[in-house]
Amino acid sequence: MIKTDIVVIGGGPAGLAAALSAYEKGVKNILLIERDKELGGILNQCIHDGFGLQLFKTRLTGPEYAGIFIDRIKKTNIDIRLNTMVTKVSDDLTVTAVNEDIGAYQIQAKAVILAMGCRERPRGAINIPGTRPAGIYTAGTVQRWVNIEGKLPGKNIVILGSGDIGLIMARRMTLEGATVKGVYELLPYSSGLTRNIVQCLNDYNIPLKLSHTVTKIFGRKRIEAVEVCRVDQSLKPIPESREIVECDTLILSVGLIPENDILSGTNISMNKVTGGPFIDNRFMTEVPGIFSCGNCLHVHDLVDYVTDESERAGENAAEYVLYGQKEKESSGIPVLCGDNVRYTVPSHLSKDGKGALTLMFRVTKPMKDCTITVASDGILLLSLKRSRCTPGESVRITLPEDRVKTVLEKKTPITVSVTE
Amino acid sequence: MIYDFVIIGAGVVGCMIARELSMYRAKICLLEKGNDVASGSSKANSGIVHAGYDAKPGTLKAKLNVLGCALMEKTVQELDVPYKKCGSIVAAFDQEGTDSIRKLYQRGLENGVSELFLLNREETMRLEPNIHPGVQGALYAKGAGIVCPYQLTIAAAENAVSNGAELRLNFEVEKIEKTEDLYLIKSAKDTVKARCVINAAGVFADKVAAMADDNSFTIIPRRGEYIILDKTEGKTVNTVIFQPPSEKGKGILVSPTADGNLLLGPTASVIEDKEDTSTTASGLDEVIKGAMAAVPNIRLNKTITSFSGIRATPDTGDFIIRESEKNPRFFHAAGIESPGLTAAPAIALYVIEMIKSKGILLEENPNSVRIRQGIPRIAELPLEEQNRWIQKNKAYGKIICRCESVTEGEIIDSIRRPAGATTVDGVKRRVRAGMGRCQGGFCMPKVLEILARELQCSPYEICKNEKGSYILKEGEIEHD
Numbered sequence: 001m002i003k004t005d006i007v008v009i010g011g012g013p014a015g016l017a018a019a020l021s022a023y024e025k026g027v028k029n030i031l032l033i034e035r036d037k038e039l040g041g042i043l044n045q046c047i048h049d050g051f052g053l054q055l056f057k058t059r060l061t062g063p064e065y066a067g068i069f070i071d072r073i074k075k076t077n078i079d080i081r082l083n084t085m086v087t088k089v090s091d092d093l094t095v096t097a098v099n100e101d102i103g104a105y106q107i108q109a110k111a112v113i114l115a116m117g118c119r120e121r122p123r124g125a126i127n128i129p130g131t132r133p134a135g136i137y138t139a140g141t142v143q144r145w146v147n148i149e150g151k152l153p154g155k156n157i158v159i160l161g162s163g164d165i166g167l168i169m170a171r172r173m174t175l176e177g178a179t180v181k182g183v184y185e186l187l188p189y190s191s192g193l194t195r196n197i198v199q200c201l202n203d204y205n206i207p208l209k210l211s212h213t214v215t216k217i218f219g220r221k222r223i224e225a226v227e228v229c230r231v232d233q234s235l236k237p238i239p240e241s242r243e244i245v246e247c248d249t250l251i252l253s254v255g256l257i258p259e260n261d262i263l264s265g266t267n268i269s270m271n272k273v274t275g276g277p278f279i280d281n282r283f284m285t286e287v288p289g290i291f292s293c294g295n296c297l298h299v300h301d302l303v304d305y306v307t308d309e310s311e312r313a314g315e316n317a318a319e320y321v322l323y324g325q326k327e328k329e330s331s332g333i334p335v336l337c338g339d340n341v342r343y344t345v346p347s348h349l350s351k352d353g354k355g356a357l358t359l360m361f362r363v364t365k366p367m368k369d370c371t372i373t374v375a376s377d378g379i380l381l382l383s384l385k386r387s388r389c390t391p392g393e394s395v396r397i398t399l400p401e402d403r404v405k406t407v408l409e410k411k412t413p414i415t416v417s418v419t420e
Numbered sequence: 421m422i423y424d425f426v427i428i429g430a431g432v433v434g435c436m437i438a439r440e441l442s443m444y445r446a447k448i449c450l451l452e453k454g455n456d457v458a459s460g461s462s463k464a465n466s467g468i469v470h471a472g473y474d475a476k477p478g479t480l481k482a483k484l485n486v487l488g489c490a491l492m493e494k495t496v497q498e499l500d501v502p503y504k505k506c507g508s509i510v511a512a513f514d515q516e517g518t519d520s521i522r523k524l525y526q527r528g529l530e531n532g533v534s535e536l537f538l539l540n541r542e543e544t545m546r547l548e549p550n551i552h553p554g555v556q557g558a559l560y561a562k563g564a565g566i567v568c569p570y571q572l573t574i575a576a577a578e579n580a581v582s583n584g585a586e587l588r589l590n591f592e593v594e595k596i597e598k599t600e601d602l603y604l605i606k607s608a609k610d611t612v613k614a615r616c617v618i619n620a621a622g623v624f625a626d627k628v629a630a631m632a633d634d635n636s637f638t639i640i641p642r643r644g645e646y647i648i649l650d651k652t653e654g655k656t657v658n659t660v661i662f663q664p665p666s667e668k669g670k671g672i673l674v675s676p677t678a679d680g681n682l683l684l685g686p687t688a689s690v691i692e693d694k695e696d697t698s699t700t701a702s703g704l705d706e707v708i709k710g711a712m713a714a715v716p717n718i719r720l721n722k723t724i725t726s727f728s729g730i731r732a733t734p735d736t737g738d739f740i741i742r743e744s745e746k747n748p749r750f751f752h753a754a755g756i757e758s759p760g761l762t763a764a765p766a767i768a769l770y771v772i773e774m775i776k777s778k779g780i781l782l783e784e785n786p787n788s789v790r791i792r793q794g795i796p797r798i799a800e801l802p803l804e805e806q807n808r809w810i811q812k813n814k815a816y817g818k819i820i821c822r823c824e825s826v827t828e829g830e831i832i833d834s835i836r837r838p839a840g841a842t843t844v845d846g847v848k849r850r851v852r853a854g855m856g857r858c859q860g861g862f863c864m865p866k867v868l869e870i871l872a873r874e875l876q877c878s879p880y881e882i883c884k885n886e887k888g889s890y891i892l893k894e895g896e897i898e899h900d
């Protein structure tokens with residue numbers, strides 16, 4: 001069995017940032033495992049620009065953004081294992097991996113950082129009746145074909161779901177000469193970033209049909225058309241609004257799910273809302289020594305936040321390896337979802353956590369002129385105004401260090417709320 | 421070339437018959453209109469190995485069901501196919517149901533089903549803790565089980581081809597001509613000559629019979645719709661849970677599958693088009709309602725896909741396995757609706773006996789084997805064994821489908837084997853790549869690439885399943 005200090009699983013922006021920051025904190029034996037043939041994760045297929053606006057104050061493409069971190073990591077002696085897939089993680093911090101040249105092997109670590117990213121929801125998850133022909137693909141699959149392999153799967157496109165990848169692919173397919181008939185979204189609002197709706201749909205006159213869904217699929221060999229319907233307030237299709245839209249490809253952009261299959265043998269408990277593990281303010285899961293960051297923790301809309309969050313996860317993992325766990329505490333202080341808050345990350349605070357607290361959360365519905373509050377035991381710790389909040393854009397707030405101290409001393413739960 | 425036997429239709433029935441015939445010295449040809457075996461009902465059904473209490477006593481269906489159930493364990497061992505003898509229950513939720521399961525119990529005894537028990541409420545709850553608490557009792561058939569239907573079909577075809585049978589895919593029989601002692605079986609382009617013909621054409625068996633002027637039966641297509649849930653849900657139930665039968669059929673069942681998923685369905689509706697395997701909003705709704713009535717806490721948000729299959733219901737009410745009255749040496753294995761999957765091993769033996777009884781000589785072939793080794797499931801092996809495979813072939817160390825942990829080596833095997841895959845769905849049914857929770861979102865482009873490489877064709881020629889179902893429609897993009 002190979003022994004090392006930290007194993008990082010996944011070489012996307014999360015894994016890269018976590019490995020680098022742990023290294024800079026002084027941990028020298030780090031192994032980074034990536035199943036693909038190159039580092040960069042999902043960014044490699046995102047050839048549009050718009051990455052790095054927060055962090056580098058400039059518009060980079062996905063590969064350019066990833067390239068910055070890949071160059072940095074190549075200057076360290078972090079052990080990078082490409083074409084290697086982790087198949088299992090255990091509570092005792094052993095990691096099982098498999099690769100063509102070495103075969104299947106185990107690694108004993110002192111800390112493990114999970115950075116496996118996410119996957120797309122398939123059609124079955126939304127169960128559209130009708131035929132099951134060729135021509136129905138998730139947006140990420142199409143993105144890979146078009147951007148990396150140079151293959152166009154079809155020319156007459158309907159997009160279901162207004163997630164960011166779907167929006168970006170609407171523009172991409174249009175630029176490649178395809179016709180995008182429309183983007184159909186079940187909810188009365190888009191789950192994508194506003195800037196993507198403007199730049200990818202409005203600028204190309206692609207209709208965004210809110211409160212609409214695909215109710216049937218036609219075509220035996222290759223998809224030939226879809227039936228679309230408007231939905232009522234309870235999201236039930238209104239049969240009278242039925243309309244047939246011809247197409248040769250249906251692109252699904254109906255959500256992303258954190259990729260955590262390899263954890264099924266551990267005692268890590270998962271948050272049903274995010275699909276990622278519950279973590280504390282050190283990014284540590286309920287199994288000591290296992291940390292999580294990036295899209296496998298919760299789905300992010302901006303890579304800059306992934307980087308920032310993962311750097312902190314890396315630092316905390318390094319502290320854990322170098323200094324061990326100070327307090328043997330069971331569950332920590334809970335962070336609760338108040339009014340209109342769907343989830344928060346982290347979900348609890350540990351006494352070992354240091355410094356200011358960055359809280360990420362999503363709201364349950366679109367809101368205008370709202371107030372975000374953080375309170376504990378009747379004391380208001382933070383109050384912020386925002387002109388708008390939407391479920392498609394995660395909110396990030398910071399609780400200053402002195403306030404965090406107050407909470408840690410009082411040990412009472414804190415609640416995050418948003419009101420209009 | 422004159423074949424001794426031409427079998428029309430490579431479903432589980434045709435493939436099992438081909439397999440049994442391949443144990444003899446005979447020239448065998450299996451014709452299939454699809455581009456893979458298991459293109460019809462055999463790929464989309466409940467996969468239940470029925471114990472045999474359903475069919476009317478005295479029918480061929482009853483006899484071959486009970487026999488088939490008994491033969492299944494040996495068959496799956498020989499063919500290395502996923503199977504589990506998990507038992508089945510018919511749960512009663514009211515007085516009518518209770519009466520109904522008593523009748524089934526009697527019928528089961530009459531049909532010769534062993535290991536059949538009537539359970540009271542407590543016993544039922546103990547066996548199935550997730551069943552609706554309103555349950556009053558159940559009929560428990562310990563000998564029932566679950567089998568992977570398409571794997572069984574594929575394995576039988578592979579075994580037959582290894583023993584020398586010929587498989588001709590994309591051969592749609594359109595016309596049958598007769599000479600004095602031969603049948604000329606024709607597609608649009610080709611002809612094969614046969615001394616004996618076996619009609620195992622599923623829902624189209626009546627059409628094939630009619631090509632030889634035999635209009636003695638009609639097949640009515642009845643569709644059944646299903647929902648499949650993630651493997652995380654496979655343990656929701658321990659056995660196959662049926663509800664008491666009605667005039668429409670066996671009702672909606674809740675069952676684990678041989679591969680560990682949870683299966684809900686089927687509906688039963690007569691349809692016009694014999695190949696219309698679409699699903700409907702009302703059908704899927706009926707599946708959900710029916711399943712929840714028996715097992716209320718099914719987690720529907722773990723649905724991974726839905727599908728439908730078509731039953732070949734004969735107008736005669738029983739399996740039609742006999743020589744055509746108009747045509748000597750032309751045998752029907754038709755109207756094989758449920759429990760046809762279960763009965764298939766028994767049907768094959770029955771057909772062999774029927775052939776022999778007509779004075780047709782069958783001489784055993786000592787070179788034939790009954791054993792077929794399945795494609796290794798690398799991820800399920802202990803590490804040392806995984807490494808033995810990887811040392812032999814690096815491709816077993818490269819995982820392509822992450823949901824089901826399928827390696828490139830397994831995918832290549834599925835293509836290179838006798839009766840191998842030529843389509844994305846063909847690979848999926850053989851090694852489960854793309855069958856997991858992301859439904860191929862991640863691995864399908866890679867499977868496409870491997871297929872194109874192995875079959876030495878362009879990726880634009882690769883189909884999802886049937887001919888013309890091209891995955892990619894347009895040409896290459898010019899990037900600068």
Ligand SMILES: Cc1cc2nc3c(=O)[nH]c(=O)nc-3n(C[C@H](O)[C@H](O)[C@H](O)COP(=O)(O)OP(=O)(O)OC[C@H]3O[C@@H](n4cnc5c(N)ncnc54)[C@H](O)[C@@H]3O)c2cc1C
Binds near residue numbers: 033035051116165
């Ligand atoms: C299509 C798309 C468009 C986006 N557009 C923008 C944008 O315009 N601007 C912006 O700021 N952000 C954007 N984002 C968001 C941002 O890019 C992502 O949130 C970020 O890439 C997530 O990083 P990650 O490292 O968590 O995941 P990933 O980039 O998905 O990386 C995870 C890595 O882990 C590897 N891995 C997974 N499991 C294993 C295993 N078992 N063994 C070994 N390796 C494994 C994977 O191969 C992958 O390389 C976009 C995201 C997507 C998907």
Ligand SMILES: Cc1cc2nc3c(=O)[nH]c(=O)nc-3n(C[C@H](O)[C@H](O)[C@H](O)COP(=O)(O)OP(=O)(O)OC[C@H]3O[C@@H](n4cnc5c(N)ncnc54)[C@H](O)[C@@H]3O)c2cc1C
Binds near residue numbers: 428429
């Ligand atoms: C909804 C449903 C649920 C079921 N559940 C169960 C169950 O739980 N347990 C059980 O035991 N049984 C079950 N069955 C029954 C079982 O699936 C069938 O009995 C069995 O698959 C029939 O096999 P087959 O080979 O006769 O037909 P098929 O699998 O349909 O094969 C016939 C083949 O013939 C080919 N063909 C047709 N016409 C031509 C032509 N002109 N030229 C060349 N080839 C042709 C077709 O393409 C097809 O591949 C179920 C069936 C359905 C539909």
